[in-house]
Amino acid sequence: MSDIVNAAVEALTEKLSGSFDGSAKFMIEGEGAIMLDSAGVRAEDGDADVTLTADADTFQSILSGELNPTGAFMSGKLTVDGDMGMAMQLGNVLS
Numbered sequence: 001m002s003d004i005v006n007a008a009v010e011a012l013t014e015k016l017s018g019s020f021d022g023s024a025k026f027m028i029e030g031e032g033a034i035m036l037d038s039a040g041v042r043a044e045d046g047d048a049d050v051t052l053t054a055d056a057d058t059f060q061s062i063l064s065g066e067l068n069p070t071g072a073f074m075s076g077k078l079t080v081d082g083d084m085g086m087a088m089q090l091g092n093v094l095s
Contacts, residue, residue, distance in 0.1 A: 004056045005032040005043045011063040012041045015093060022086050027053040036090075050082035052090070062094055069094050 005028060012026075012034065023037035025048035033045035054062075058077045061067035069091035072078035080087045 002028075002031045004028060004060070005034060008034055008059060008063060009041050009043050012036060015063075016041065022050075022083070022089075023048040024086060024090055025051045026059065027051060028059050029053065029055045031056050048082065050080060050084070050086045050090070052078060052080055052087060054078045 008026065008028065016036065021038070023035065025046065026034040026036070028034070032043060035042055035044040035046055035048065037048070054072065054077055058067065058072055062069050062072060062078070067077075069078060073080060073087075073091075
């Protein structure tokens with residue numbers, strides 16, 4: 001598992017206090033996957049209601065607050081596959 005994935009798991013765990021209703025997967029290109037669901041946040045790949053994919057720089061910028069998730073999506077830096085409503089919920093939590 002990469003340092004980038006480990007750092008992202010830690011950052012997401014801090015941002016998401018409480019449980020998450022549903023499941024989401026963050027695919028960091030060239031680094032790995034992060035699952036987020038009612039069990040918490042962990043470095044793992046699996047089926048999810050929504051999958052968000054981006055490169056490592058984009059994810060780091062989103063997690064640090066430098067880049068708005070909606071802006072990343074609109075500019076093509078972040079792709080979303082699956083439940084768009086759940087992606088919007090995550091975007092609100094991350095921004």
